[in-house]
Amino acid sequence: MQKKSSGVSRRGFITGSAIALAMTGVPTVVAKSKTSLLSEPRGKRVVVVGGGYGGVTAAKYIKKENPEAEVVLIEKNQLFVSCPLSNHYLVGLIDYGQLCFPYNKLYTKYGVKVINDLVVDIDLTKRKVFTSRGYIDYNYLVLSTGIEYDTENYPFYKEALWHFPAAFSPGSEHLYLRRLIEEFEGENVVITVPKMPYRCPPAPYERAAMLLSYIKENGLKAHMYFIDANEHPPVLSDGFMKAYEDFYRGTATYITGATVKDIDVGKKKVITDKGEFVFDFGSLIPPMRAPRFLKEVGLLGKGDRWVSVDPMTYETEFKNVFVIGDSCETYLPKSGYAANSEAKVVAKIIGGRIKGKEYRGELIQHGICYAMVNLKSAIVMEVEYKYNVETREIQKILREDNTWKVSTAKRYYEWARGLWRDMFL
Ligand SMILES: Cc1cc2nc3c(=O)[nH]c(=O)nc-3n(C[C@H](O)[C@H](O)[C@H](O)COP(=O)(O)OP(=O)(O)OC[C@H]3O[C@@H](n4cnc5c(N)ncnc54)[C@H](O)[C@@H]3O)c2cc1C
Numbered sequence: 001m002q003k004k005s006s007g008v009s010r011r012g013f014i015t016g017s018a019i020a021l022a023m024t025g026v027p028t029v030v031a032k033s034k035t036s037l038l039s040e041p042r043g044k045r046v047v048v049v050g051g052g053y054g055g056v057t058a059a060k061y062i063k064k065e066n067p068e069a070e071v072v073l074i075e076k077n078q079l080f081v082s083c084p085l086s087n088h089y090l091v092g093l094i095d096y097g098q099l100c101f102p103y104n105k106l107y108t109k110y111g112v113k114v115i116n117d118l119v120v121d122i123d124l125t126k127r128k129v130f131t132s133r134g135y136i137d138y139n140y141l142v143l144s145t146g147i148e149y150d151t152e153n154y155p156f157y158k159e160a161l162w163h164f165p166a167a168f169s170p171g172s173e174h175l176y177l178r179r180l181i182e183e184f185e186g187e188n189v190v191i192t193v194p195k196m197p198y199r200c201p202p203a204p205y206e207r208a209a210m211l212l213s214y215i216k217e218n219g220l221k222a223h224m225y226f227i228d229a230n231e232h233p234p235v236l237s238d239g240f241m242k243a244y245e246d247f248y249r250g251t252a253t254y255i256t257g258a259t260v261k262d263i264d265v266g267k268k269k270v271i272t273d274k275g276e277f278v279f280d281f282g283s284l285i286p287p288m289r290a291p292r293f294l295k296e297v298g299l300l301g302k303g304d305r306w307v308s309v310d311p312m313t314y315e316t317e318f319k320n321v322f323v324i325g326d327s328c329e330t331y332l333p334k335s336g337y338a339a340n341s342e343a344k345v346v347a348k349i350i351g352g353r354i355k356g357k358e359y360r361g362e363l364i365q366h367g368i369c370y371a372m373v374n375l376k377s378a379i380v381m382e383v384e385y386k387y388n389v390e391t392r393e394i395q396k397i398l399r400e401d402n403t404w405k406v407s408t409a410k411r412y413y414e415w416a417r418g419l420w421r422d423m424f425l
Contacts, residue, residue, distance in 0.1 A: 035134035037115070041070035044354050047129050047138040049119050051075030051103060052170060054144030054325030054339030056423045059112045061347035062142075066354050072136060073106065074129065076118040080424075081170040083200065084336050085416050087207045090167065090178050091214040093375065099174075101424050109425075119145075122297040124318045140350045143299075143307075144325040144339060146170075147199050147288040150305070157286035160263040164282040168199050180281060181211070186221045190270050190279035192260050194287040195229040197306070199326050199334045202371040202381075204285055205233045205240045211283070212248045213374040224252040225277045227270060231257050235333065236371055239379035239402030247374060290327040299323065312363055312387040312394070314346050320353070322346045331365075331385055331396070338367040340419060363387040370412035377404035378412050 038045075046066075048059040051073055063071040082099040089096055106112040117131040128135045149166060151158040164180070165173035189211065193204040208226050215222045233240040244254060258274040263284065270277045270284070289305035299307050299316060306329035309315060314322045314330075324346055325339035332338035345363050352359030367383045381400040387393070401408065 033130065033132070033134045037131065037134040037136050038070075038072065038113070043068045043070065044139040045070045045072065045137065046140040046142065046350060046354075047136055048073045048142045048144065049122075049129065050144040050146060050325070051077070051080055051114070052144060052146050052325065052339070053336035053419075053423070054343045055142070056080065056103075056106065057340045057343035058142045058144060058324065058346055060106060060110055060423065061344055062350055063110045063112050065347060065351045067111070069354050070113065071111075072113045072115060072138075073103070074115045074117055074119055074131060074136075075103065076116070077171060078116055079103075081174075082336070082416070082420070083168065083170055083203075084419070085413070086167060086174050087203065087210050087372065089174055090181055090207070091210045091375065092178075092182075096175060096178075101420060105424055120293065124298060124321060139320065140353070141321045142343075142346055142350070143294070143321075143323045143327060144343065145291045145294065145327050147326045147334070148291040150287040150289045152292070154260075154287055156260075156263045157284065159265050160282070160284050161286065163265050164284045166283070166285045168203070168285055168288070177283065181214070184220070184222075184281045187223075187280040188278055189215075189222055189224040189281050189283075190277050191224065191226050191283045192270060192285055193226070193228045193230065194285060196234050197329075197334060198285070198288045200336075200369070201234045201333050202236050202240075202369050204228075204283075205236075206371040206373075207283060208252070209240070209243055209248070209371075209373045210375060212252055215251065217375065222251070222280075224248075225255060225270075225279070226252055227255045227258045227260065227272055227274075227277065229257070229259060235369060235381050236379050236400055236402060238400070239373060239404065240371070242402070243373040243404065288326075290323075294323075294327065312345075312365075312385075313349055314342055315349070320350075322350075331394075332367045332383065333369060335367050335369055337369070337415075337419065338365065340422065341366045360389055363389065368415065370408065370415060372409060372412070373404045376409060377406050378409035379404060380408050380411070 046062050048055045059071050059073040080101040088094045103114045121130040127138050165177050167173040167177045191208050258272040260272050262271040268279050294300045307323040309323050309328045311330050314324050324342040326334040348359045365385045370378050370380045372378045379402050384397045386395045
């Protein structure tokens, strides 16, 4: 049987692979290079920066719906590693490998050119993206660069995170945090939660619940101090608070509205305006922001933590430059599902412009957040925004199911697998 063509020439594949191999790892030189990394495209070129939830979805859907366009995805890491379900990994419910996906299918099946490199600068006027090795011109730019820990404004977190990684960024932080959990023999646990907005609002509460459940199942003698800068869980509050009252009150203390002032790593002590907490094991989750380089390129205003975009189209003040996912400020919670949904909106808008007409259909964005309340049961929230481009009216529909269910925990796995299939297959 004749093999179906992927629509990608052998020459193109070699170019993509060679670039990918040559650019592995974090570059030591970040000066702007004058070398063009790719030859002139035949049609329009869309550059997507960041191969996470938003970027992978955007690259795949833009190329799928506009095969005539050249789509280039630039990602600094060699593999995609999922944060959703990473709390499951931390307490031993799944393997790390289940969170990892290679980018190869995006190329072989869809023809997206994948470049493994760090973006160091963007010239928004000349429409050029600079990596450590060269530049790429673009007609349309989509940035889905996720979050950065805000150690600039909260410097005491810097050293603390070397010892106790937050594991809120995809990658090896989770591996080390899991080892710390496995080696933990008991006594005091501290979790710090920053003020909203931060990546995945229910994730710290889920981590606390799963960790307490793990501690109980392993017969460890430990007490958790859950230090929250917020007054209550920002989503699924009823489900989490009931779990706290019913399962964890004796083994955990919930401190609300507390500001972390300092962390003494040597003495393993978190200093807050509501007291000092000594710990043996810590999951120290710092305040977050969009990556700093977005400020340097002119996309973040002074003092802003997130990029300002049209909340329904994700276009920035620069025409044809879009920011999606956790880096931007929007109605949706900062979540992988929201980033996936936003990417599809942007794919429609860019697709329309490539074809020479502005997209005029209804734009729908979704957010779904599942959260475990112990090692077996979960709760879930769904939010949907429908936006009518003609009337500019927004309709919001929110649903929370705060009843713990084993069936919801099963749907959680299925939901994640479905999302990964949507991105990579
Ligand atoms: C513990 C935990 C549990 C979670 N659970 C859920 C859940 O159940 N459901 C849910 O919907 N969401 C969940 N999330 C949230 C979800 O992980 C994020 O919201 C999602 O990853 C955001 O997608 P993104 O594309 O904005 O960022 P990311 O997925 O982080 O992708 C950003 C990518 O950009 C790359 N990058 C950044 N800067 C550069 C650069 N200069 N050059 C090249 N590449 C760059 C990064 O390497 C990264 O791969 C969870 C998060 C955590 C931490």
